[in-house]
Amino acid sequence: MKVALIGAGGFVGARIIESFQLGEGPSLTAIGRHPAELTSAARFAIDTRVADFLNVESLARSFTGCSVVVHAAGGAPADLKRGATVLCRAATLAGVRRIVYLSSADVHGLCPPVGTDEKSALHPRHVDETHHALVQAERQLFTEARQFGLATFALRPALVYGPRSKVIAQLASALRKERAGLIQNGDGICNCVYIDNLVAAVRLTLRAKTGAGAAFLIADKETLTWREFFHAAASEFSSSAGSILSLGEVPADSSPSAADEAPAPLALPPDLIARQRCTWKLPIARAAQELGYEPPVPFAEAMRRSFAWWRFAQGEFSVAA
């Protein structure tokens, strides 16, 4: 099996390449929109291609020799839905029969209601245009895939963190400045997934015998609060958990600057405020049952690896023995 990976330059794509190349395959063709997106992939001696993700012929050419496509690319909201159409048509043109599409658990909203699972209706009123586009893209993907008879799996990862992730970089930066903040005492549920657990789910989906045409929520095994997530990060960062600011309650629809008129030590991004209000742990039962998904990396180890990368990225390095 040879896998075409769209979005090789993103942090998920880069880790898929790293894991497949250093683990037990399969072999890859890494595809980017531009050579600059392939600099991380180019650390390995693998096939790399440049393609226009919105052009059927261009994308189909880049799939040559591949039997499966993993789509891990982001994009502008306006391009996501069209990109799903192009993906299916290019796969059909190139003879690819299986697509693994990385969607997002955000299609259920940033603060999914209690009881949410894959069968729940997708969230219709997103504030962010990108989240609307994710919903539309996933629907378009399945519509097109049915039309062309493609075995298609949509993975809906929770908030992905790990090496090279903005989640870790922003949290480390906030901890360094003593401006990491929690609302509601950090009691909200942190729906997150370590990047290697997501990669494990991708790997399983490549060969899954059941589950085609379905979506799968992918998250870490542990049920964590945001307080536990932040405190674990502070511990890895060698920062005092006491430096994490408790912001109390923040109005649901407030702008960051208006969130706390009384001493406002920092402004949390609106999406983080919404996520921190969550009271529901997204289930991974369907992925476990259909794909055999069992997150291989426990949370503590995931945090250790994440901050090991962070120190590396800050210039702390050592040479392999």
Place this chain on the structure above:
Amino acid sequence: MASTSEPFDHSRRPASKTEQPTPAAVRRPSRRRAKDTAHPDVRSNDRPDVILVGCGTLALESFVPALRTLQQAGSLHVRAIVDPDENSRDSCRRTLPDALPLSSLDAAVAPPDTLVIIATPARFHAAQTNAALKRGWHVLCANPFATTAREGALMIASAQRHERLLAVDLTPRFFPAARYLRTLCQDHLLGPPINFRIHEGTTRRIPEGALPASEKFESPDGVLTELGLPVLDLLTWCLGRASVISYSDDAMGGVEANAFIELSFSENARGTIHLSRDWPTEQACTFVFERGIVRWDTTHPGGLTFQLGSAPSAVHGELVAPLSLRQIPSTDPLLATPTHAMVAELQNTLGAITRRETLRVPATEAMHSLALVEECYARRASLLQPWLPRNEAVQARAFSPPVALRRS
């Protein structure tokens, strides 16, 4: 010692050791007319002619804005732009509409003493440079100007044979902050330099409209060449001859995206360089001198931050014209965008062609950093990537290719 009264007047300052012109580098260009450039339709005018070879990202971001500025000022005339890809040519022509679009340098017609700017991938530089030199044209070549030090030496020899100039694009040398740092290092204004730490990490921006010429991606140079060469040039320019203490990177069968270098210099200064192109780091140089610390944010070519001895605070400011008791101090920052530096570099190159001034970055100067890159690869070790699971970490080391296979 450089004159301290005119720190930015490069032309009046005696050349320092690293700037000493060498016969190969700055020999005055000959006035002779190259035989094979004779053409009845080609006449020189007052404005020097320029041909731009390569219309990709580098050209669009660096050369084209400066060429437009100088052309609008009447300082040069861009005669032709050359690229095999029509889309790339069109991208450049939007800014330089009068230039003749050509798919090959062979089709270009221009008088002797034309300046050919080569902004193509490094593997094409030698052939394109030699072709231009043979036609009596001078060359300003993008950095790295050669793929190996040996190839670079042959290109310099070719320029000597043809009595043409071979310059290398090293715009950081034209940044006011870089020139200031060099003066500090060379003249010991804060005492001798002791150590330094440099971070250069960026993910590359893609200019709008820039499309790849080919769908088959060809591996680029590693980060050591792409981001490291200008850093190594800056250090050798400021501190003199260098030795590699250690070098490690994360290539695993391909080309590296992260690299760490430890260097020592002839005056006992030593320090580290951290290069990354898969994660944006701070982009800064910090030099520790005997009597102070100076930090340069390299995205800000006209500003520096100083800690002078045990002074109670640091000072951050813009570089302005030198103070004089006889004149009202200027508070206008020195012109210090990358385009300003490129304009200065082009002006210097054109001035050297017309023998008005000395070429400031001849190819011989760029040989120092090219040789250092080769020394780094010769001493390469595998970087520890501490986020990898154990089995992957073992495999990562196994993947590291023998040094001899790299940059062959």
